[in-house]
Amino acid sequence: MATSWLDxxxxxxxxxxxxxxxxxxxxxxxxxxxxxxxxxxxxxxxIVADMGPxxxxxxxxxxxDVARREALPDAAAVIDRLVGAIAGRMPAAENDPLAEDPxxxxxxxxxxxxxxxSVGKIxxxxxxxxxxxxxxxxxxxxxAAIEQLRVWAQRAEVPLVERExxxxxxxxxYDALTEARRVGSDMVLVDTAGRLxxxxxxxxxxxxxxxxAVAQSVHPVRSVLVIDATTGQNGLVxxxxxxxxxxxxGIVLTKLDGTxxxxxxxxxxxxxxxxxxxxxxxxxIEDMQPFDATEFARALVGRV
Amino acid sequence: MFENLSDRLQGVFAKLxxxxxLSEADVDAAMREVRLALLEAxxxxxxxxxxxxxxxxxxxxxxxxxxxxxxQQVVKIVLEELTGLMGGTESRLAFSxxxxxxxxxxxLQGSGKTTAAAKLANLLRKQGRRPMLVACDVYRxxxxxxxxxxxxELDIPVYRGEGSDPVAIARASLKAAVADMRDVVIVDTAGRLxxxxxxxxxxxxxxxxxxxxxxLMVIDAMTGQDAVTAATAFAERVDFDGVIVSKLDGDARxxxxxxxxxxxxxxIKFVGVSEKMDGLEPFHPDRMARRILGMGDVVTLxxxxxxxxDAEASAQMxxxxxxxxxxxxxxxxxxxxxxxxxxLDEILGMIPGMGANRAALKDAKIDEKALDRTSAIIQSMTAxxxxxxxxxxxxxxxxIANGSGATVTDVNRLLKDFVQAKxxxxxxxxxxxxxxxxxxxxxxxx
Ligand SMILES: Nc1nc2c(ncn2[C@@H]2O[C@H](COP(=O)(O)OP(=O)(O)O)[C@@H](O)[C@H]2O)c(=O)[nH]1
Ligand SMILES: Nc1nc2c(ncn2[C@@H]2O[C@H](COP(=O)(O)OP(=O)(O)O)[C@@H](O)[C@H]2O)c(=O)[nH]1
Ligand SMILES: [Mg+2]
Ligand SMILES: [Mg+2]
Numbered sequence: 001m002a003t004s005w006l007d008x009x010x011x012x013x014x015x016x017x018x019x020x021x022x023x024x025x026x027x028x029x030x031x032x033x034x035x036x037x038x039x040x041x042x043x044x045x046x047i048v049a050d051m052g053p054x055x056x057x058x059x060x061x062x063x064x065d066v067a068r069r070e071a072l073p074d075a076a077a078v079i080d081r082l083v084g085a086i087a088g089r090m091p092a093a094e095n096d097p098l099a100e101d102p103x104x105x106x107x108x109x110x111x112x113x114x115x116x117x118s119v120g121k122i123x124x125x126x127x128x129x130x131x132x133x134x135x136x137x138x139x140x141x142x143x144a145a146i147e148q149l150r151v152w153a154q155r156a157e158v159p160l161v162e163r164e165x166x167x168x169x170x171x172x173x174y175d176a177l178t179e180a181r182r183v184g185s186d187m188v189l190v191d192t193a194g195r196l197x198x199x200x201x202x203x204x205x206x207x208x209x210x211x212x213a214v215a216q217s218v219h220p221v222r223s224v225l226v227i228d229a230t231t232g233q234n235g236l237v238x239x240x241x242x243x244x245x246x247x248x249x250g251i252v253l254t255k256l257d258g259t260x261x262x263x264x265x266x267x268x269x270x271x272x273x274x275x276x277x278x279x280x281x282x283x284x285i286e287d288m289q290p291f292d293a294t295e296f297a298r299a300l301v302g303r304v
Numbered sequence: 305m306f307e308n309l310s311d312r313l314q315g316v317f318a319k320l321x322x323x324x325x326l327s328e329a330d331v332d333a334a335m336r337e338v339r340l341a342l343l344e345a346x347x348x349x350x351x352x353x354x355x356x357x358x359x360x361x362x363x364x365x366x367x368x369x370x371x372x373x374x375x376q377q378v379v380k381i382v383l384e385e386l387t388g389l390m391g392g393t394e395s396r397l398a399f400s401x402x403x404x405x406x407x408x409x410x411x412l413q414g415s416g417k418t419t420a421a422a423k424l425a426n427l428l429r430k431q432g433r434r435p436m437l438v439a440c441d442v443y444r445x446x447x448x449x450x451x452x453x454x455x456x457e458l459d460i461p462v463y464r465g466e467g468s469d470p471v472a473i474a475r476a477s478l479k480a481a482v483a484d485m486r487d488v489v490i491v492d493t494a495g496r497l498x499x500x501x502x503x504x505x506x507x508x509x510x511x512x513x514x515x516x517x518x519x520l521m522v523i524d525a526m527t528g529q530d531a532v533t534a535a536t537a538f539a540e541r542v543d544f545d546g547v548i549v550s551k552l553d554g555d556a557r558x559x560x561x562x563x564x565x566x567x568x569x570x571x572i573k574f575v576g577v578s579e580k581m582d583g584l585e586p587f588h589p590d591r592m593a594r595r596i597l598g599m600g601d602v603v604t605l606x607x608x609x610x611x612x613x614d615a616e617a618s619a620q621m622x623x624x625x626x627x628x629x630x631x632x633x634x635x636x637x638x639x640x641x642x643x644x645x646x647x648l649d650e651i652l653g654m655i656p657g658m659g660a661n662r663a664a665l666k667d668a669k670i671d672e673k674a675l676d677r678t679s680a681i682i683q684s685m686t687a688x689x690x691x692x693x694x695x696x697x698x699x700x701x702x703x704i705a706n707g708s709g710a711t712v713t714d715v716n717r718l719l720k721d722f723v724q725a726k727x728x729x730x731x732x733x734x735x736x737x738x739x740x741x742x743x744x745x746x747x748x749x750x
Contacts, residue, residue: 048349050528050529110554112413112414144446144450145450147449148445196553199553232560235526255412258530259530264528283444
């Protein structure tokens with residue numbers, strides 16, 4: 001790979017940025033007038049970013065008030081405020097569970113969002129920074145999920161605890177935490193099977209995994225929801241259900257290297273008061289980026 | 305969950321009671337609700353805009369203005385228009401006469417391609433074909449293992465070829481298929497972003513190498529506004545023939561399906577409804593339309609019941625139903641079938657108006673234990689009692705409770721459920737004319 005780590009990261013987000021930036025630039029090209037059509041276009045831009053019609057109307061409503069109250073001079077001034085309005089909706093991580101030491105973290109979410117890949121990337125970064133990481137493969141359902149995590153464990157050069165496919169995922173977690181105690185790991189990352197939040201049985205299975213983790217872990221146990229940036233409004237329902245079931249501690253937002261803007265994450269973060277912890281910006285081991293609300297909001301509105 | 309369109313429009317039109325006719329402002333209000341409902345269902349913004357404009361014209365026309373139930377009238381028109389937009393029900397894959405036929409799957413990362421490839425192989429085999437799977441995802445860790453595992457479970461051969469050039473693997477697979485007398489080849493490819501030039505080019509080269517009869521794009525039902533961007537790019541670079549919408553077993557409204565169909569013009573061929581290998585079904589535009597509007601899906605529910613029911617037992621049951629002889633034995637059979645149909649949650653999601661109530665029913669669950677308890681109770685009844693539950697008086701209830709290790713309350717509840725189920729079946733029988741198989745007769749006791 002010729003490109004540097006940082007290049008790739010900003011390249012990934014850059015595309016997100018460009019796309020929404022395009023929308024905003026169109027807005028600006030309309031001229032400085034802040035008329036009804038401007039507000040409509042602004043709302044459209046936010047909806048197309050998957051922020052949802054409700055949140056979009058909210059943000060535009062707030063901005064309209066501000067524009068009137070403060071007599072904002074032109075469209076550019078309004079858009080500058082937009083950055084603040086979006087960033088203001090996302091709480092900062094007071095305690096980043098991925099920086100907590102020691103810690104056990106469960107990675108959960110619906111199917112195919114990027115849980116396993118994120119576990120691999122986070123393990124690599126933590127291990128490089130000197131943490132003693134251990135991985136647990138609690139996806140005992142999907143074909144070759146264990147093999148996939150095994151590859152990531154090798155790449156990240158961290159140990160993996162696994163059992164054969166079809167075993168009880170809670171028992172893998174039990175084994176992993178026993179092993180963690182034995183070898184003195186300070187960070188246990190648990191990869192779980194994707195599951196739709198509508199499946200009662202699978203959500204109950206996940207609760208059991210969490211219960212076992214809490215009972216066995218000598219470290220605090222955290223749960224992180226992995227959301228795909230292409231997700232639409234259903235993401236909010238997903239997040240609520242996983243939050244109800246487990247009490248989430250944060251969000252990892254993946255696949256921001258495409259054109260999807262991940263606006264649903266703003267809605268989730270705002271609605272549930274959950275911090276976004278990391279951004280996935282590619283399939284390579286280094287494609288994980290820290291989250292900064294203002295930067296993210298700037299990237300969304302194309303103002304960097 | 306969001307409100308369904310029907311409820312929303314009722315809200316709008318409820319304010320208008322007493323007035324005979326709708327004004328244009330009323331229609332505007334209704335259109336706002338339609339727009340919101342579609343956007344919340346992830347229908348693409350541009351598609352919504354166009355759709356609402358067309359709808360307004362129809363709504364302003366005489367149909368709605370004069371209707372006594374304007375809300376229902378609008379819903380009806382929206383359903384018609386949406387269904388029309390999604391095209392026909394042609395789920396069959398058009399194959400040429402050559403051997404082997406080739407199907408190629410493409411899509412974004414994690415959309416469900418590998419799973420769909422295996423499901424499709426399974427489906428084609430059921431139709432009498434001899435499929436072979438081809439593993440062309442050389443990038444994602446263990447992607448080939450994944451396909452091989454699924455192939456092994458299905459007992460369908462998987463070709464992995466040599467080296468790490470997906471184009472070469474795909475090309476070589478055709479010869480391997482001929483040698484193994486396989487008549488259809490399903491090529492699973494790596495997930496790729498539509499903005500990834502090199503990867504899009506690779507997909508186009510695989511296509512050129514194997515000249516598929518069908519290229520299908522797999523799209524996650526949970527996708528938001530960006531579905532259109534991705535699908536448009538795939539249509540330009542790879543030119544696919546149809547769409548598989550995956551993960552419809554959740555509660556995503558699936559507006560992405562409509563958007564992709566309406567922007568690319570490519571038909572939706574199949575939907576994925578579980579992680580299991582039999583979870584691939586034909587696409588039904590009318591059901592999808594109701595789903596997008598959050599209006600439940602009774603047809604699927606009934607069909608699901610029919611599929612799960614064993615045909616002979618159903619025929620007998622139908623007969624007895626017609627003679628109004630539904631017994632507690634039948635009830636037990638029905639409940640066992642219900643259990644086979646899937647989770648209660650899933651079933652509830654298909655019933656109109658249940659969307660909103662689902663949260664309240666969160667703890668309701670048909671678990672094996674409750675089913676065991678129910679069957680114990682029924683088995684503690686005499687044959688006569690099972691056929692004629694009216695016989696079961698207080699004394700008998702106590703005996704049954706003791707015999708089955710349940711409480712009298714349990715027995716009472718079961719009998720109540722039974723009466724309700726019987727009523728429901730009678731209604732369904734009337735509605736459907738012919739009733740085959742299972743019924744959604746879930747009670748609290750289960
Ligand atoms: N482009 C891109 N692809 C990703 C990213 N994260 C994960 N993926 C890909 O998405 C697919 C599903 O990821 P996986 O980790 O297996 O998801 P899981 O089912 O949630 O464990 C794989 O093809 C990954 O390579 C990301 O940030 N960007
Ligand atoms: N619930 C559900 N899960 C599905 C469906 N199709 C695929 N999946 C899951 O989605 C995830 C990604 O699927 P996969 O086939 O690996 O996607 P690919 O990366 O596109 O090949 C896996 O966890 C699958 O089990 C479906 O129709 N329903
Ligand atoms: Mg995984
Ligand atoms: Mg795959």
